[in-house]
Amino acid sequence: MRTSVVMVAMHRPDLLRSRVSDTVGVFHPDYVWHELARTWQTPGAGEQQLTAFLDGGRADRARRLCDRGMPMPVAERVAARFDPSLAHAVLALYRAAAQPLMARLGEHLEHAAQRPGLAVLATKDHVVGTETQRREAAERAGARVAVLDGLGHQWLSRAPLRAARGRRGGSGTRSDARRGIAAAADIAAGWYFADYGVSTAHTGEIHPAKRRGRRPRGKEIRQPPRRGVPRDRGSLGDCA
Template structure:
């Protein structure tokens, strides 16, 4: 199968911008994958339209609309909440996909418990205070917070430039719409994602998106393959973009036409 047959679509999460994909894009190009599009969810590097619902459902519907415009099924890759959106599309609109990849499938498991930062975001008052410390800070301080959180430079600076008050509001809204059992309920339909080939990325040092067992279990329920990224964390695409590109390319190149 030719490498340029299908458009690849990358969707990031929070509190991020599409800058997190730049090193991976360079590595994918070296491997011959050049038809790659980055989609920025509203408020995360793109304007938030008036009346837009920054919820799990709202972002799923946004992504459905964006993918519908391509006119042909795409190879979808989602990171962080982008991975949530990707799985939700795989469940509800597999006709829009040629394949899907997610690095957060474990959050759809019934026994998944949100990580401490998410629980703060979900708590009225505490969430507003915590997100305000990020989006209300001066640019150099936002960069430092990103680096401390695991985003290396230069991506930390590029992401910081997009961490606005509007993004902060969307972070709170999206997290609060995802309180369990919200995603566990959606996870009951994970088997529907098997309508298209899927890949669950398991970064072993990412402890925010479920245990290794939860992620493997989710992959099995979704009829998906899994790929273990040993020693890599939440921002695997920044930590080792060459390995990330290799894993993605091998999956895509093994797909049926």
């Protein structure tokens, strides 16, 4: 999903008013997929890795995801719904995107400059390209760079207040933080599933408005359980 918005900006900018992505670096001609992605792209090795992941049980899956940077509340949601269908989607996605495909797609990166863009640069995110690659790709795409110092790939749920400030150009408020923390687990888990082309229908999640028999409004936010969420610290917590 985070990469798809760049694709839309390159090929159908008329569908967008603006865009935000933290993965623009994968379109750099020198980008190299991270180690786990290369495992998934390797026939046999990818199946073996994901089979072992599934066989470990829900608690073990959540711990592994958390060890890779995903906050535990998000990791638990993803682990609960990670099944063979999602594993298949992971393999299909990464094998379809193996190099040199991303480099070829990046040849059109300048077309994305037709719409205002923001490139989120989390300094400890080492899976979407080097800092130099991300800055160069952002410049080609006409995107402003928002630096989130000290954050990794899970920046959205790790520090929602800082993310809000970065996206608003430094004007994030405590109100932004409360809304961000309350929705971060839902959004981050939703991003994970959307990245692999899996809808919320697949995960079994139902919008609260649908439970009440009415259509959800466009601005309605699904609120995850707040218990155990350290709202004052602007984070979803660390691994147990």
